[in-house]
Amino acid sequence: MSDQPPPRLLTEAELSARLRGLAAHGAVPAPTTGAQVRNRVQRRRRGRRVLLSTGALAAAALIAVTYGALTSSAGQPAPPATSPPELPPAPVQQVTIDLDAYTLTIEGRTLRISGLQESCPIGETTVTVTAKYPSLAMPPNKFSSLTGIEVKQWVVTFTDRGRQHERLLTWALDPAAGLASIGHNAGAGAIALSPEDGKWVYDAIEPGARVEIKGWQAASPDPDTTCYDRQPVTGTR
Incomplete structure (x- = not known):
């Protein structure tokens, strides 16, 4: 095991300062405050959750439609075989x-x-x-x-x-x-x-x-x- 202490967590001010430095070099857009940084992170998380939820709903809908079609076709009796139309009786002389x-x-x-x-x-x-x-x-x-x-x-x-x-x-x-x-x-x-x-x-x-x-x-x-x-x-x- 290493004897070195774990890395110290950055404060909000330090994180904002580093992001602004990266933005100055063109790496990422520069947030102005720590609150903006948190909002951006939260929006990304919400976007991923929306994508995951939308995909899950689409998959569930596809399964429901497929199951309903199979159940409907399996549950309905086969249509009766059509018989040829009956001819009218020949007229009596x-x-x-x-x-x-x-x-x-x-x-x-x-x-x-x-x-x-x-x-x-x-x-x-x-x-x-x-x-x-x-x-x-x-x-x-x-x-x-x-x-x-x-x-x-x-x-x-x-x-x-x-x-x-x-x-x-x-x-x-x-x-x-x-x-x-x-x-x-x-x-x-x-x-x-x-x-x-x-x-x-x-x-x-x-x-x-x-x-x-x-x-x-x-x-x-x-x-x-x-x-x-x-x-x-x-x-x-």
């Missing part, structure tokens, strides 16, 4: 059969038909087309038993609501049968069209078409053995 006017209207076209025998109504006012057959062999009945099974052309069918049987709705007359029944009540449980119109309706109508049947129908029908067009479709198709 509309068909009208007018038994009083002897007409069938489809796709803006009105065609002449044969009506129903009073004793053999269809028995429905609204039906849905379920199937189509270019030719259909009907089951035997007492009217066709002498000549065998009757084959009908360009047949359109529906399923009735009572017994859930597939039945005839429209068919095309055989050219050999002539057109005497068109415009008259002649159908034994279904309506008929001319050969040309029957083929056109067969091509134009679609399964699922909604058919409105207008006009008067008898309340007390004959049995299916008499109304053979009303029998269930069970033959070769």
Whole structure:
């Protein structure tokens, strides 16, 4: 250890004198008094504290913003997956059969038909087309038993609501049968069209078409053995 005494602290007057000497040689600006020296030292200390405080606040703000963003993105549920927009249902084809006017209207076209025998109504006012057959062999009945099974052309069918049987709705007359029944009540449980119109309706109508049947129908029908067009479709198709 050194035996020399510690350096003596300068008094305020001595410190001011030395600073003025340094200022005279251009080292530092010359303070006039010791109070000015202390004020200058204090201002420097305050400046450093302000810089440190400003830096700390900026760092804290950055941390808060970053944490908030991470917390927000982590806490929010993921947006639901978007599904493709639903398409509107396809319009249902509309068909009208007018038994009083002897007409069938489809796709803006009105065609002449044969009506129903009073004793053999269809028995429905609204039906849905379920199937189509270019030719259909009907089951035997007492009217066709002498000549065998009757084959009908360009047949359109529906399923009735009572017994859930597939039945005839429209068919095309055989050219050999002539057109005497068109415009008259002649159908034994279904309506008929001319050969040309029957083929056109067969091509134009679609399964699922909604058919409105207008006009008067008898309340007390004959049995299916008499109304053979009303029998269930069970033959070769």
